[in-house]
Amino acid sequence: MRVIEVQAPGLLTTVQDLGREGFGPLGVSPSGAADAVALRIGNRLVGNAEHAAGLEITLLGGGFAFPDGAVLSLTGSDFGPTLDERRVESWTAVEAKPGQALQVGPTRSGARCYLCVQGGIVVKDFLGSASTHLLSGLGGYDGRALRKGDVLKIGAASSRTGIPACSSSSSNPSGALLGRRVAPKVLQWLAPRKVLRVTPGPQCYWFSEEAQRVFYASTYRVAEESNRMGIRLQGAAIQAPASGEMISEGVALGAIQVPEGGLPIVLFVEQQTTGGYSKIANVISADFHSLGQLRPRDEIRFERVEWETARALLKEQEELLASAELIVE
């Protein structure tokens, strides 16, 4: 079995897939890749099912060796990846020869990049997913961020994806995959946004007109203490409704809650499943992957869109991800 050896884990590297949806009644949030679009495309590039597990690498990068070689892709933000000190392209299927080592980071653009390998990363499944949930120490590789010396198993290449794992004309069994890259116009469409589109939150009518005006007019800065649970914002405080009126209720991914201090928090992939703060707005699903690329000190704004627009943008994104033009052979 092929493996990945962790030579340097970087700041925070975890095993992630598309998460475990459906366990809200147990208080278990889905977790999964912070930029799910990047993980899905990364998997497509190396011939995996979209939901296969890869590595989510945060801000500073890391070092990973492939003693038996691998076909891999790096998607998401540009972490300046090199294989044995030779620059490799992001958003492209590339080969690591046996014994080669990959160095990534620090980032040159957003917060996260994804390392996908043909066959996916294999860890013990928890509730149907390989995703790491850091706060509870569940899922992923031993429920934790990777450490130096960890050895990750690579699965067998899938034969169900419609992409030939074996090229008849090549002695390289993965030859058909190499050089596949993502169409530039797709990358342009999916480029992470700093103006995040939102729909009104369930308690939006509890906020005063002035509070709403401040929220939509202000530029917010991403705070250092942001993580996979929540993205904390600094900037103009919003007058929050009196907390006494709020009773804990289920919260959606991307919910923007306003605690007493008035600084909004965007609930993210490792979110609590229920919460007791009023929500002024909710980031639309088509912009979730942009949240995953926000770095501390990034400046963002919120733009209100209609429900129909949110749906149309999601539809457009999904059609793009499913289209034959996504990947250039």
Next chain:
Amino acid sequence: MVTAAGGGARFQFASDQSLLIYFDQQEKEGRAPQNQITLQANEKVRKLLRLLQLEPVAAVRNLHPAYCSLLVKFDALRLRHEQLEAILRQYLARLEEVKLAEPRHVEIPVCYGGEFGPDLAEVCVMHGMTAAQTIELHASVEYLVYFLGFVPGFAYLGELPEELVTPRLATPRKKLPAGSVGIAGNQTGVYPFATPGGWRLIGRTPVKIFRADREGLSLLSIGDRVRFTPISPERFAELERACA
């Protein structure tokens, strides 16, 4: 995007892929409807949850029950809010026929005070009671699991005896020990993991609240009845060894 429905339910768009259903909201003139925690509203939540688990709706991805509301997450490319609302109204019309599972009665041993419950002394001062009185009160009631939320396996238990109703900490702890038993407002609960938390800690249980290797995973389920049993530090140590 708010609509009232029969059976005391109100629908509210929560996000582009989720819908909230509130039960038994209190209408006040000139104000937004107010939620209130009642056994009746929570029973409706549990019944709708059960019906949706027995007869799942295609394109519904997740359910987040709470005191008096249920958040339904769905695939917006297969279902619209309005369509989901129409389907859920049919479910609501059948709530009365839903039989909830017989509640399980679960006992949780707790070592109160000292290093196990660092806020017990302060709670006693706030209510003018001795430690023994506070412990006796907390252990005197059978609590209902209103729902699990926050983190995996965290059960919102209610209601506390009135004499024990206590505000949460002004500044939440950054990290507390797994198994910590806290009180906040008229609620009590056990923290399954070493997480941040703002409830006042009066004790700790050696019992594992959430285990990935256990059938059902969570010690407690929505609708269960829970009673706390005071134990000594020696018994805590014994049970901790047995639970490890």
